[in-house]
Amino acid sequence: MFKKVMIANRGEIAVRIIKACQEMGIKTVAIYSEVDSHSPHVEIADESVNLGDPTPSESYLNIAKIIESARSVSAEAIHPGYGFLAENPDFAKACNDSGIKFIGPTPEIIRLMGDKIEAKKTIASAKVPVIPGYHGIKQDLSTLIKEGKKIGFPLLVKATAGGGGKGMRVVNAETELEQAIESAKREAKSAFGNDSVFLEQYIDKPRHIEIQILADEYGHVIHLFERECSIQRRHQKIIEETPSPFVTPKLREAMGKAAVAAAEAVGYTNAGTIEFMVDGKHNFYFMEMNTRLQVEHPITEATTGVDLVKWQLRIASGMELTIKQKSLFQRGHALECRIYAEDPSNGFLPSVGTLEKVEIPIGPNIRNDTGIETNYHVSPYYDPMLAKLTVNSENREESINKMIWALSHYVVLGVTTNISFLKKVLEHPEFKKGNITTQFINDYFKDWLITKEGLPLDAIIALAVYDSLHPQRQEIVRYKEADPHSPWQHVGRWRMGL
Amino acid sequence: MSIFINYEHDTHVYNVTVERRDTKFFITYNNNEYTVNAIEVKPGQLSIQLGDRVIKSVISQGEDSKFVFIDGNIYKVKRIELTGRKKTEKKEGDLNSPISGTVVTIKVKQGHQVKKDDVILVIEAMKMEYLIRAPYNGEVKKVYFKEKDQIEIGQLTAEIEKEEE
Numbered sequence A: 001m002f003k004k005v006m007i008a009n010r011g012e013i014a015v016r017i018i019k020a021c022q023e024m025g026i027k028t029v030a031i032y033s034e035v036d037s038h039s040p041h042v043e044i045a046d047e048s049v050n051l052g053d054p055t056p057s058e059s060y061l062n063i064a065k066i067i068e069s070a071r072s073v074s075a076e077a078i079h080p081g082y083g084f085l086a087e088n089p090d091f092a093k094a095c096n097d098s099g100i101k102f103i104g105p106t107p108e109i110i111r112l113m114g115d116k117i118e119a120k121k122t123i124a125s126a127k128v129p130v131i132p133g134y135h136g137i138k139q140d141l142s143t144l145i146k147e148g149k150k151i152g153f154p155l156l157v158k159a160t161a162g163g164g165g166k167g168m169r170v171v172n173a174e175t176e177l178e179q180a181i182e183s184a185k186r187e188a189k190s191a192f193g194n195d196s197v198f199l200e201q202y203i204d205k206p207r208h209i210e211i212q213i214l215a216d217e218y219g220h221v222i223h224l225f226e227r228e229c230s231i232q233r234r235h236q237k238i239i240e241e242t243p244s245p246f247v248t249p250k251l252r253e254a255m256g257k258a259a260v261a262a263a264e265a266v267g268y269t270n271a272g273t274i275e276f277m278v279d280g281k282h283n284f285y286f287m288e289m290n291t292r293l294q295v296e297h298p299i300t301e302a303t304t305g306v307d308l309v310k311w312q313l314r315i316a317s318g319m320e321l322t323i324k325q326k327s328l329f330q331r332g333h334a335l336e337c338r339i340y341a342e343d344p345s346n347g348f349l350p351s352v353g354t355l356e357k358v359e360i361p362i363g364p365n366i367r368n369d370t371g372i373e374t375n376y377h378v379s380p381y382y383d384p385m386l387a388k389l390t391v392n393s394e395n396r397e398e399s400i401n402k403m404i405w406a407l408s409h410y411v412v413l414g415v416t417t418n419i420s421f422l423k424k425v426l427e428h429p430e431f432k433k434g435n436i437t438t439q440f441i442n443d444y445f446k447d448w449l450i451t452k453e454g455l456p457l458d459a460i461i462a463l464a465v466y467d468s469l470h471p472q473r474q475e476i477v478r479y480k481e482a483d484p485h486s487p488w489q490h491v492g493r494w495r496m497g498l
Numbered sequence B: 001m002s003i004f005i006n007y008e009h010d011t012h013v014y015n016v017t018v019e020r021r022d023t024k025f026f027i028t029y030n031n032n033e034y035t036v037n038a039i040e041v042k043p044g045q046l047s048i049q050l051g052d053r054v055i056k057s058v059i060s061q062g063e064d065s066k067f068v069f070i071d072g073n074i075y076k077v078k079r080i081e082l083t084g085r086k087k088t089e090k091k092e093g094d095l096n097s098p099i100s101g102t103v104v105t106i107k108v109k110q111g112h113q114v115k116k117d118d119v120i121l122v123i124e125a126m127k128m129e130y131l132i133r134a135p136y137n138g139e140v141k142k143v144y145f146k147e148k149d150q151i152e153i154g155q156l157t158a159e160i161e162k163e164e165e
Helices: A011-023 A040-044 A063-072 A089-097 A107-114 A116-125 A141-151 A174-192 A249-266 A297-304 A308-316 A396-408 A419-427 A429-433 A440-444 A457-469 A473-482
Strands: A004-007 A027-033 A047-052 A077-079 A155-163 A166-171 A197-201 A207-215 A221-233 A236-242 A270-278 A284-290 A333-340 A357-359 A366-370 A385-393 A411-413 B002-009 B012-021 B024-029 B032-042 B045-050 B053-061 B066-070 B073-080 B101-106 B119-125 B128-133 B138-143 B158-162
Touching: A004 A011, A004 A063, A011 A027, A011 A040, A011 A308, A011 A366, A011 A385, A027 A040, A027 A063, A047 A063, A063 A089, A077 A308, A089 A107, A107 A116, A107 A249, A107 A284, A116 A155, A116 A249, A116 A284, A141 A155, A141 A174, A141 A197, A155 A174, A166 A174, A174 A197, A174 B101, A174 B119, A174 B128, A207 A249, A207 A284, A207 A308, A221 A249, A221 A297, A221 A440, A236 A297, A236 A419, A249 A270, A249 A284, A270 A308, A297 A308, A297 A333, A297 A366, A297 A385, A333 A396, A333 A419, A357 B053, A385 A396, A396 A419, A396 A429, A411 B053, A411 B066, A419 A429, A419 B073, A429 A440, A457 B002, A457 B012, A457 B024, A457 B032, A457 B045, A457 B053, A457 B066, A457 B073, B119 B138, B119 B158
Parallel strands: A004 A027, A004 A077, A027 A047
Antiparallel strands: A155 A166, A155 A197, A207 A221, A207 A270, A221 A236, A236 A333, A270 A284, A333 A385, A357 A411, A366 A385, B002 B012, B002 B073, B012 B024, B024 B032, B032 B045, B045 B053, B053 B066, B066 B073, B101 B119, B119 B128, B138 B158
8 A cells, every 4th residue: 555645636525635645545746826824624634735826737736746746755656536637648647757646547548538529439239328529520610510500509618638517618509609619619728728529419307417437557457436416507516416316226237238348348547437417218328437536526425435545545556346236236325515616696607715614514524525624715716615514314305315414504604605595496395306417407496596585584583693892993983973872972972992 | 872873784774772781682673672681692692582492693793794594594794884874875787706716718709799798708616617798789898807816806807888778
């Protein structure tokens, strides 16, 4: 096993990986940019390296700086987390070239799976179903428009190097096509440095269901069942659960087998996720493979009892996967909510500021993955996800109730968050019934306003009590003027400085 | 002593009077009086007894507004002076930037005729794009930014003279 591992990430995922390493007796090194110097991931790591400039390209995305830092502290391996460099083949290669083990698959597999077109071709050859579309190399506007018209509408324009909904557009009519392609290309260029896009038939109201896999370096591949990730806004997941209320034992087995076949077809190693789109008739189509740890991995851990990060470390250090497929089963139900600094009643725009108060809910089977604390400053440099809240219970209904309780006791003051919104989604009758698709938010919460009902009486009472306990200087002066009989009328100004 | 407070939340203003005697508070709002017993358990954390129920709330004081956590919901509230307060009038359309970021593309030039919903410019923030669209048909009078400029939340991006109907 490694003696020292560098975590090339920030926020909750860096914290989660550092803790796993520390439990295993591995020394940890955090990296950080100037604005993160007092962040939790830096505080809990055994060592840390300052990368300076907070611009991602100068810090968490700077391959040369990170490799140099890893060498300077003699880290044997680098865990990339998710996002940033996690799916960058050049980074994986640079690690290997420097004699540092990259905790993830090989650069060749990352490159192959990062190229959505090649990935689909390869996966299709393993007899896994894929969606019809244009995945050609010709990227000029007129070709794309021509191919788009051929596929028909609605249509999806997606960055070849994409992920997380960036560089992605749904086109409902021919008139929107040109603008959508241009805009997706620009967004892809700036987010991934590659403006190549593909077009695909858009399946109306599909579910997004993915399969977690683990593969060691000796050819053993297992799957750890599904995660239902249909609840999304702006094509980014916000609520995930397992087991999926839609997946039957038969479908689960078929998808699990397909995922293992896909991983075996490319000689995959370490943890990975195969994302499928599932239509209302239980047909599933390969969408993409994420060659890294997923944000929503805690729900799989909660229901299978497997620690995915620890297995990533073991596999990378050359250990054999000792978990057998037949010994795995799903126990109970788990649910995860992503807590974002964003305003759901204003197009989910990110909000920045200082967290004046953070109090997280604690209780049986409630897991908090956070990278925030009171006085933490949410900066505009990075993704606005603040934390993840995961609960597990005997069944789905109990998980939902537990999550509603936990969200109701989740205090984050200082920035606008999506907490109330998440609660409303969980309380929705269609969600409770399990009738969820990737269009759920659009269907039921399109013009949702956080404050439709105004300030409740309890809030007004609480505010009045608070302000009465914390009076302001001018209030006393004002009161003095208002009431000639006040005792304050008879004291001098020097008494006013409370 | 009693104090008079106006809370602004969303577009509404709430007028409240509160008088404190030790741990007892007499609150008047909307012609009703509420007598409560309250203590501040921890800084900002209140436990308020109203009749037979307890209101639990956490309040934080930001730079210009307060955040009130109550029953799992959070409300951003501002204290305001009613005198001299500017009436918040709803302007038609919005050419203000919804976010701080970088201007990546400008689609129009001064003097251009634009139609409602035409893209005026594109702002990128946190690797996402936000489109500023024309709120109405009209003529572009001025574009306040050029490509690669930094833009702050709320800044006016452009001026468009509304076409006469």
